[in-house]
Amino acid sequence: MGPRTVKSEQLQARERELIETALGIMEQEGTSGLTMDKVAARVPYSKGTVYNHFRSREDLLTSICNASMETLVELFTRAIGFQGSTRERLLAVHYAYLLHALLDPTQFMLVISAKTANLIERTSERRLAAHHELEGRLMGPMLELVDEAIAAGELTPAPHLDRRQIVFTNWAGSFGVISLLINSQDQCSAREDLDAGTELFNHVNLLLDGMQWRPMSSDWHYDQTLKRIGAEIFPGESTLIDTP
Amino acid sequence: MGPRTVKSEQLQARERELIETALGIMEQEGTSGLTMDKVAARVPYSKGTVYNHFRSREDLLTSICNASMETLVELFTRAIGFQGSTRERLLAVHYAYLLHALLDPTQFMLVISAKTANLIERTSERRLAAHHELEGRLMGPMLELVDEAIAAGELTPAPHLDRRQIVFTNWAGSFGVISLLINSQDQCSAREDLDAGTELFNHVNLLLDGMQWRPMSSDWHYDQTLKRIGAEIFPGESTLIDTP
DNA sequence: TTCGTCAGTGACGAATCGTCAACTTACCAG
DNA sequence: CTGGTAAGTTGACGATTCGTCACTGACGAA
Known part of the structure; x- marks a missing residue:
């Protein structure tokens, strides 16, 4: 396995983490309560990184x-x-x-x-x-x-x-x-x-x-x-x- | 007809005007493009008046x-x-x-x-x-x-x-x-x-x-x-x- | 050690929501 | 005509949120 594969796996894992977090927020506050800032706040990454995974x-x-x-x-x-x-x-x-x-x-x-x-x-x-x-x-x-x-x-x-x-x-x-x-x-x-x-x-x-x-x-x-x-x-x- | 009825009719007419305006915006820009500020901007009344008709x-x-x-x-x-x-x-x-x-x-x-x-x-x-x-x-x-x-x-x-x-x-x-x-x-x-x-x-x-x-x-x-x-x-x- | 690369960061500008203190108008009593 | 009160109107404002971008620093190569 080259390093590129490892990194890609890390990225996928993080993406799952982000989606899980977003699901948690939606469960509590509904679709309209889902905010990019809230996701970033609940996760050990910054907003910029979140936007690195999701265009919007x-x-x-x-x-x-x-x-x-x-x-x-x-x-x-x-x-x-x-x-x-x-x-x-x-x-x-x-x-x-x-x-x-x-x-x-x-x-x-x-x-x-x-x-x-x-x-x-x-x-x-x-x-x-x-x-x-x-x-x-x-x-x-x-x-x-x-x-x-x-x-x-x-x-x-x-x-x-x-x-x-x-x-x-x-x-x-x-x-x-x-x-x-x-x-x-x-x-x-x-x-x-x-x-x-x-x-x-x-x-x-x-x-x-x-x-x-x-x-x-x-x-x-x-x-x-x-x-x-x-x-x-x-x-x-x-x-x-x-x-x- | 008392003045109260007249005024109520005016209010209803204005409400129709507001809804018409909102429909126009939605036709052009879709539901997500409909904004209270845009409605207020297209109408001879201010935002506060719009909010007088619609709670949100x-x-x-x-x-x-x-x-x-x-x-x-x-x-x-x-x-x-x-x-x-x-x-x-x-x-x-x-x-x-x-x-x-x-x-x-x-x-x-x-x-x-x-x-x-x-x-x-x-x-x-x-x-x-x-x-x-x-x-x-x-x-x-x-x-x-x-x-x-x-x-x-x-x-x-x-x-x-x-x-x-x-x-x-x-x-x-x-x-x-x-x-x-x-x-x-x-x-x-x-x-x-x-x-x-x-x-x-x-x-x-x-x-x-x-x-x-x-x-x-x-x-x-x-x-x-x-x-x-x-x-x-x-x-x-x-x-x-x-x-x- | 030094340097280049690149993911990560969060402060920022723009847009939007809904509020509210100040302002304007309508109307009436004296 | 004048002063006053109630009702309606205004737009500046604080709070959120979106998406961006100039900066940071960790890490590997030379």
């Missing part, structure tokens, strides 16, 4: 979002391994997504702001490339699941829907339900009493029934499946979700 | 969001008036939502940030009340549409879905699809080539087929319906949407 505050935010997506990849991988039909395994992925959002709503919401034009402009190319690669790693397993389902004869997509569209529509539905309900500590007239878990699985089952991904929900008790997913795949975290 | 920058943002929702109520009302089955009229509402998002993506995205804990804390009670009232006015027409569909025998909801859940799942699906695709000037691996209009109506039709809202998409050409909606209800704006 937005660059740091994208990094945090990426870190969050890495843990999500881990959860998705676990979920795909569920023993069951392809539709059950897809439900497990949605379960993982919900769990991820409940475990850290602030990080979950970062995904949206990461799409803002303003944020993209101020983020380094390197970081954006990593972000796109992570999106691919998230979508990949679901694409394979769709292929498996088609091969197994459990799904026969309509001609106007390709595999990417099927994956996207799943993602979008999950994202919409969760993002609208995750912050509902406020008593909104339209959303009071709505539980994120209940509405998420209602939504996904309607979607999958709509595309006739077998077994249809009229032929299978997916409530049981959800209980199994919680118990078998996410035994530690599943207390966050009430399965009906 | 976040209060102003919520006001802008509310204004945006008012125009949305208008669009929804037009949409509900479409001549057709209840399912076609619901499609018209989704069409209106998409149109609204395409006409002003920045305002559309405000709805999410308006749910942030940080933003709610810094917003005045009065403004929050107006926000909730507007949500009710948005959901109301859709709730009635669901009731009509049930009465007409076109929809027989599963026992575990009440009217509010049906409306919510529609909203969430639309919101998820649009918010993920609206900012896709960036070439994301998973979203390239995906068109907001196409994916939105795919998603909604899957959802409505899943809950068996008749006529099912296998029994009706909803592409034709979309063309009609564009031509009859939104003749001016519909050029923004390619109906397939």
